[in-house]
Amino acid sequence: MDPGKSIRNLAVSLHSLLGLKTHLTSNWVKSISDIIKTLPSEKSFGMQPTHSDTDDDDDSVSKKEDELTFLTNYINQLNIKRRQILHEFLDLKGNIRVFCRIRPITAGENFGHLRPVLASNSNEVVLKLMDNKTKSYNFDQVFHPGSSQDQVFTEVEPIIKSVIDGYNACIFAYGQTGTGKTFTMEGSADTPGIVPRAIEALFKQAVDCNHAFLISFSMLEIYMGNLKDLLVPKPIKATDPMPPCLSIQADPKGEIVIGNLVAIEVNDCNQALRLYRLGCRLRTTASTNSNLTSSRSHCMIRVAMTCFDAAERRRETNKLWLIDLGGSERVLKTKASGKRLDEGKAINLSLSALGDVINSLQRKRHHIPYRNSKLTQVLKDSLGDDSKTIMLVHVSPKEEDLCETICSLNFATRVKSVHLGNEDTTEAKEQREVAMADLQQKMKHIEDERLLVRSDIEKLKKKLENLTGTNPSSEEQQEAFHASIKEQLTKSRIVDVTVTPLSKVPRFMRPTICSKRKSGTGYKTYEGRYDTVLERRRRPPSHRAESLSFPVKDRSDYNSDRSISRSSCLAELNMKISADNATECSQDTSETDFKPNGLHEQERAPRSLINQKAGISHIQKNSRRQVNKINHIKFSKVDDWLHLQKSKSTPSSCSQRTKRVLAVPIPEKKYKTNVQGKADDKVQGYAYTKQEVVSHGKLNNLATKGAVGKPMSEVVIEKPPKMLKDLFNEDSRSDVTTTLQTTEGETTIQTQHSADGLLTRDSEYDTFSPPDGCSPRLEECEGHKGICSMSTTNALEGKIQSSDCFLVKNSGCSECYPSELYTTSVCSKRDFCVSFSMLELEPCFQQAPTESNMEDSKTQGFYSFQPLEKETGHGLLQLKSRRALFMNSENHKILAVPFGKPEGKMQSTGICHVVKQKFEILCFSALLGLGLYSLGFDHDFFYGLML
Numbered sequence: 050m051d052p053g054k055s056i057r058n059l060a061v062s063l064h065s066l067l068g069l070k071t072h073l074t075s076n077w078v079k080s081i082s083d084i085i086k087t088l089p090s091e092k093s094f095g096m097q098p099t100h101s102d103t104d105d106d107d108d109s110v111s112k113k114e115d116e117l118t119f120l121t122n123y124i125n126q127l128n129i130k131r132r133q134i135l136h137e138f139l140d141l142k143g144n145i146r147v148f149c150r151i152r153p154i155t156a157g158e159n160f161g162h163l164r165p166v167l168a169s170n171s172n173e174v175v176l177k178l179m180d181n182k183t184k185s186y187n188f189d190q191v192f193h194p195g196s197s198q199d200q201v202f203t204e205v206e207p208i209i210k211s212v213i214d215g216y217n218a219c220i221f222a223y224g225q226t227g228t229g230k231t232f233t234m235e236g237s238a239d240t241p242g243i244v245p246r247a248i249e250a251l252f253k254q255a256v257d258c259n260h261a262f263l264i265s266f267s268m269l270e271i272y273m274g275n276l277k278d279l280l281v282p283k284p285i286k287a288t289d290p291m292p293p294c295l296s297i298q299a300d301p302k303g304e305i306v307i308g309n310l311v312a313i314e315v316n317d318c319n320q321a322l323r324l325y326r327l328g329c330r331l332r333t334t335a336s337t338n339s340n341l342t343s344s345r346s347h348c349m350i351r352v353a354m355t356c357f358d359a360a361e362r363r364r365e366t367n368k369l370w371l372i373d374l375g376g377s378e379r380v381l382k383t384k385a386s387g388k389r390l391d392e393g394k395a396i397n398l399s400l401s402a403l404g405d406v407i408n409s410l411q412r413k414r415h416h417i418p419y420r421n422s423k424l425t426q427v428l429k430d431s432l433g434d435d436s437k438t439i440m441l442v443h444v445s446p447k448e449e450d451l452c453e454t455i456c457s458l459n460f461a462t463r464v465k466s467v468h469l470g471n472e473d474t475t476e477a478k479e480q481r482e483v484a485m486a487d488l489q490q491k492m493k494h495i496e497d498e499r500l501l502v503r504s505d506i507e508k509l510k511k512k513l514e515n516l517t518g519t520n521p522s523s524e525e526q527q528e529a530f531h532a533s534i535k536e537q538l539t540k541s542r543i544v545d546v547t548v549t550p551l552s553k554v555p556r557f558m559r560p561t562i563c564s565k566r567k568s569g570t571g572y573k574t575y576e577g578r579y580d581t582v583l584e585r586r587r588r589p590p591s592h593r594a595e596s597l598s599f600p601v602k603d604r605s606d607y608n609s610d611r612s613i614s615r616s617s618c619l620a621e622l623n624m625k626i627s628a629d630n631a632t633e634c635s636q637d638t639s640e641t642d643f644k645p646n647g648l649h650e651q652e653r654a655p656r657s658l659i660n661q662k663a664g665i666s667h668i669q670k671n672s673r674r675q676v677n678k679i680n681h682i683k684f685s686k687v688d689d690w691l692h693l694q695k696s697k698s699t700p701s702s703c704s705q706r707t708k709r710v711l712a713v714p715i716p717e718k719k720y721k722t723n724v725q726g727k728a729d730d731k732v733q734g735y736a737y738t739k740q741e742v743v744s745h746g747k748l749n750n751l752a753t754k755g756a757v758g759k760p761m762s763e764v765v766i767e768k769p770p771k772m773l774k775d776l777f778n779e780d781s782r783s784d785v786t787t788t789l790q791t792t793e794g795e796t797t798i799q800t801q802h803s804a805d806g807l808l809t810r811d812s813e814y815d816t817f818s819p820p821d822g823c824s825p826r827l828e829e830c831e832g833h834k835g836i837c838s839m840s841t842t843n844a845l846e847g848k849i850q851s852s853d854c855f856l857v858k859n860s861g862c863s864e865c866y867p868s869e870l871y872t873t874s875v876c877s878k879r880d881f882c883v884s885f886s887m888l889e890l891e892p893c894f895q896q897a898p899t900e901s902n903m904e905d906s907k908t909q910g911f912y913s914f915q916p917l918e919k920e921t922g923h924g925l926l927q928l929k930s931r932r933a934l935f936m937n938s939e940n941h942k943i944l945a946v947p948f949g950k951p952e953g954k955m956q957s958t959g960i961c962h963v964v965k966q967k968f969e970i971l972c973f974s975a976l977l978g979l980g981l982y983s984l985g986f987d988h989d990f991f992y993g994l995m996l
């Protein structure tokens with residue numbers, strides 16, 4: 050019989066039976082009712098629900114909802130229990146736990162004779178000292194050189210659970226420089242370190258724990274005692290605003306707030322990891338004796354979690370700090386000096402302060418010296434009884450590092466506050482071990498039960514979903530949660546999480562449309578706007594980033610191909626640049642040595658190539674005289690130079706090189722030699738230079754035209770030589786004007802140099818002269834009478850001769866300095882001399898040239914000397930600047946008129962005066978700087994001034 054049909058008919062049957070009232074007894078009714086109850090329901094046979102069926106469904110939905118509520122409460126209970134057990138467990142283990150990791154020997158390294166560092170078991174490090182002595186240190190966990198990143202994280206992971214439970218936590222990597230702190234924290238692409246794993250675990254556990262969290266990510270570094278936000282780009286141009294200063298404050302509850310620190314809301318671990326990689330790029334690193342990419346700062350990552358719907362959590366908002374401390378170093382060993390030394394000192398000081406704080410906490414001292422360093426001030430609320438701390442001490446396995454290893458292990462022991470001979474007794478240890486094992490067992494039970502309950506909850510949710518047709522874990526719910534949190538955040542401001550909506554970030558931090566398109570990624574802010582501020586923070590697409598990025602092995606992902614110090618790059622390129630200032634800076638406002646290259650390459654190429662031609666050392670030499678300004682320029686040039694090295698192979702670089710030839714800095718005095726051989730070299734160089742320039746410009750054509758009797762023309766040759774004066778003003782340029790004069794089939798090229806493009810025409814003598822100030826020393830030459838002329842014959846075609854020298858006659862000695870700076874030749878004939886220079890003129894010369902010298906010069910066809918037939922009556926004292934005298938070398942006829950008459954005061958324009966002035970300005974600036982510094986203005990202020 051069809052049970053469905055029988056049930057449908059049952060009501061009718063019962064109704065018909067009602068007529069037989071007389072036969073009805075209470076027992077009979079009861080038995081009928083029982084039969085009905087035992088019959089299967091209509092629904093189970095796939096019948097369409099009637100009105101009364103919906104009521105049944107409602108019952109079942111409400112039942113299931115009740116069941117769900119019950120299970121949720123139960124799982125929350127289990128969470129609380131688990132939390133308590135974990136807390137007890139960690140208490141037994143210690144709120145401050147110290148691990149030790151021994152770095153493996155890398156290729157090309159030696160342990161040394163002793164093989165001094167050994168992990169005797171999972172808690173003990175044994176040091177082998179001289180004379181067969183050993184020393185052992187105990188830690189919560191010791192990782193031997195072969196330990197994997199997995200093993201390390203397994204020990205660290207419980208602390209992540211504590212973070213979910215609302216505790217503040219800190220994980221430090223401490224150790225000598227080069228012992229693997231960054232490796233442990235950051236890891237590599239294949240073997241990610243603690244930071245990426247912790248972030249991942251945090252998000253996973255946040256999802257598992259059945260609460261909704263608001264998670265924000267921040268990253269900063271402490272460099273030389275200053276806080277720098279690693280998520281804020283540093284200014285590129287001088288006009289860009291400086292990033293706001295970070296300040297450490299405490300709110301009334303005692304929570305530490307870092308004013309102006311950017312905190313970005315992250316919705317999944319990938320977002321957080323991207324931010325992390327971004328921040329890593331902006332870290333301050335440099336090459337040291339011990340480590341190619343040594344961290345010169347403490348890098349601090351903060352993940353802040355906020356949860357309003359979990360009363361059982363320790364706090365509504367708590368923090369996880371992941372800190373890669375700067376490497377402790379012994380100055381004697383690293384031989385650091387200058388900036389490296391300062392950085393090392395700052396790192397050592399703050400590490401010592403950290404040791405003091407942790408030691409005081411361990412010993413439960415009344416006074417905890419938080420204020421001794423910025424590092425401990427920032428961590429004030431995250432170090433202590435109510436927080437969890439793990440210190441990973443890293444040591445080197447090498448014998449040569451034994452001293453540093455002992456220092457590090459002593460530090461760790463101090464942090465752990467366990468002194469040799471003062472450890473727990475074996476009995477106490479055993480009891481502790483038993484208690485911990487018991488707690489672990491309980492925790493395991495609870496975890497298993499939690500898993501079961503969770504799966505029940507999931508099933509129930511699915512059933513409910515089928516019944517009601519809704520999905521309670523939909524996006525809408527998430528959005529609703531975020532909206533509610535936002536509301537609460539605005540009402541009760543989260544003190545230590547500065548969530549920064551992008552609309553409120555400074556303009557320079559906001560992405561351009563272009564950068565948005567480029568990056569193609571965005572971050573959702575509280576205001577619902579997608580923006581790409583973070584992508585923009587990527588190091589600006591500068592030449593620097595390209596030219597200086599260095600393939601650090603195995604770090605493509607997590608290390609985010611960070612740039613390494615310039616010095617190491619330059620070492621590769623055989624450049625001798627002072628490594629002292631080679632910090633790869635991030636936000637360091639005090640750093641001036643390594644600017645992002647904001648200039649257009651084309652604009653800067655010639656300058657950079659000055660370095661190429663003249664040698665960086667020369668620039669450095671000059672830079673000493675130009676102090677800060679030149680410092681800035683110098684490093685920009687190095688950037689350009691590096692960049693140009695890359696683009697050398699491109700065809701365009703050829704033309705650039707040609708242009709650059711003239712832009713060679715001032716020759717050093719040693720070039721002013723009277724040795725013929727050397728002079729010839731220089732002369733050849735000079736002739737070559739002229740050829741290059743002439744052929745490069747229109748001059749050649751014009752010269753050819755001039756040779757066939759065309760009228761005189763004027764050509765401006767690009768890139769004149771630099772003058773000493775120019776070194777004080779990089780932007781100034783002297784113009785060179787070349788004039789072709791044609792007289793009876795012979796063309797003379799007159800070259801006039803004009804500082805800053807100004808030429809003064811001397812109407813009396815019809816000559817052009819640049820402003821004074823180039824050859825004041827001539828005035829000091831007393832006893833010089835008259836001038837003589839000299840012509841320089843270039844290696845140009847035909848009869849073209851160019852004369853661009855200054856000719857001065859005096860009574861006893863002579864020296865000629867062709868105006869292109871390089872050539873020095875001394876000549877003397879009879880009782881007059883020639884002496885001139887574009888830059889510096891020596892009043893007295895040591896050796897007179899001989900006839901043979903002159904003949905040699907002639908035969909080489911570069912230039913010849915021609916004595917003046919008549920004295921001009923204008924002595925050297927009257928020569929104030931470069932003046933060109935032109936002559937026809939063929940018939941020794943002077944084409945140019947004598948030098949101009951004296952103008953103005955030499956004292957106010959001479960080179961000595963300029964040098965003196967500059968020196969005075971420098972002294973004044975230095976004094977002013979010292980004064981301001983003593984008034985408390987810090988690096989940021991000076992950096993701002995320099996910009």
Ligand SMILES: Nc1ncnc2c1ncn2[C@@H]1O[C@H](COP(=O)(O)OP(=O)(O)OP(=O)(O)O)[C@@H](O)[C@H]1O
Nearest residue numbers: 152153226227228229230231232340343344375376
């Ligand atoms: N456990 C390890 N396994 C493999 N390589 C390691 C390990 N520890 C360190 N290294 C390697 O040693 C080198 C130095 O490590 P790292 O840069 O992490 O040192 P550090 O302590 O951070 O130095 P610093 O304080 O100067 O920044 C790196 O090349 C790193 O890959």
